[in-house]
Amino acid sequence: MQSAPNDYSVYRTVVNQLISDKEQLPSLPKITYEVRRALENPNLPLPSLGKLISKDPSLTSLIMKYASSSMQRTKPQNLMDALHILGIKQIERITMAHSVQSLFTIHSVQHKRLYIEAWNRVKIKTAISSYLAQQLNKVTADQALLGSLLSEIGSFAVLSAFKSSSRPPDQSTYVALCREYSKSLGLIMLKRWQLDDIYVDLIRSAGDWTANSGKVFSLSDLNNLSLFHSIKMRGAGQDLPSIMHLSAYKKLLPHQNTLSLNGDLSIVANNIDEILKLADELFE
Numbered sequence: 001m002q003s004a005p006n007d008y009s010v011y012r013t014v015v016n017q018l019i020s021d022k023e024q025l026p027s028l029p030k031i032t033y034e035v036r037r038a039l040e041n042p043n044l045p046l047p048s049l050g051k052l053i054s055k056d057p058s059l060t061s062l063i064m065k066y067a068s069s070s071m072q073r074t075k076p077q078n079l080m081d082a083l084h085i086l087g088i089k090q091i092e093r094i095t096m097a098h099s100v101q102s103l104f105t106i107h108s109v110q111h112k113r114l115y116i117e118a119w120n121r122v123k124i125k126t127a128i129s130s131y132l133a134q135q136l137n138k139v140t141a142d143q144a145l146l147g148s149l150l151s152e153i154g155s156f157a158v159l160s161a162f163k164s165s166s167r168p169p170d171q172s173t174y175v176a177l178c179r180e181y182s183k184s185l186g187l188i189m190l191k192r193w194q195l196d197d198i199y200v201d202l203i204r205s206a207g208d209w210t211a212n213s214g215k216v217f218s219l220s221d222l223n224n225l226s227l228f229h230s231i232k233m234r235g236a237g238q239d240l241p242s243i244m245h246l247s248a249y250k251k252l253l254p255h256q257n258t259l260s261l262n263g264d265l266s267i268v269a270n271n272i273d274e275i276l277k278l279a280d281e282l283f284e
Contacts, residue, residue, distance in 0.1 A: 018161040026103040031056040035095045059098045069281040090142040100149040110168045122152045127279035129226035138217040150199045151206045154186030209246045221248035
């Protein structure tokens with residue numbers, strides 16, 4: 001069922017209420033605060049960290065998946081093996097990625113439909129980002145994973161505005177609301193969580209194809225390349241510029257920037273199956 005023309009103003013009112021009452025925005029899970037606090041100790045023994053993480057089975061599962069994924073090419077036998085393989089920095093980022101996945105709950109059939117559509121989109125984009133990070137060797141794969149998820153946090157926040165609504169927006173209205181509000185909501189949430197400025201900048205530059213992030217290939221460049229390809233994969237890229245106009249593309253080396261007949265990076269177009277496999281490894 002399509003929304004009536006005047007519905008959009010009603011939905012905008014709901015989202016604006018969420019922005020004005022920031023306490024209603026999702027908070028980080030307790031385990032995330034506990035892990036971040038523990039990691040402030042530079043002498044934290046890994047067994048102590050493992051004991052803390054094992055309190056959350058879903059976080060434990062994500063760490064095991066990541067350590068066992070094709071990006072790592074290792075086969076940990078248990079959580080302690082995984083912690084040794086990944087190291088403290090990666091554990092911190094994977095814990096934050098887990099937080100993003102677990103922030104939002106489902107409240108109705110239509111709410112679930114919107115969430116699944118959004119999550120599938122973000123899952124593929126994040127897999128592209130992680131794969132490109134591994135292949136380009138310019139940004140670490142775990143930072144790419146977290147950055148891709150955090151850059152989309154505002155889209156899920158928009159959806160959370162309708163958790164108590166008996167009539168969530170339809171897909172087209174939800175997309176329009178995301179275009180209007182997702183960046184501002186994402187920035188509010190990241191600042192509340194006191195995350196590094198690099199992730200704040202990531203939200204600001206997402207979808208700005210000609211954004212100047214300096215001469216060195218950055219996390220923002222990687223995120224925009226991944227966003228570009230994920231949009232094309234969904235068949236929604238009619239308004240996209242040529243990839244050659246992207247600031248990120250211009251920073252790639254000659255052996256990295258070859259294109260397929262469809263105007264995608266060959267490194268993506270020729271490895272779609274591997275990217276989809278990675279999405280399943282990390283998020284199923």
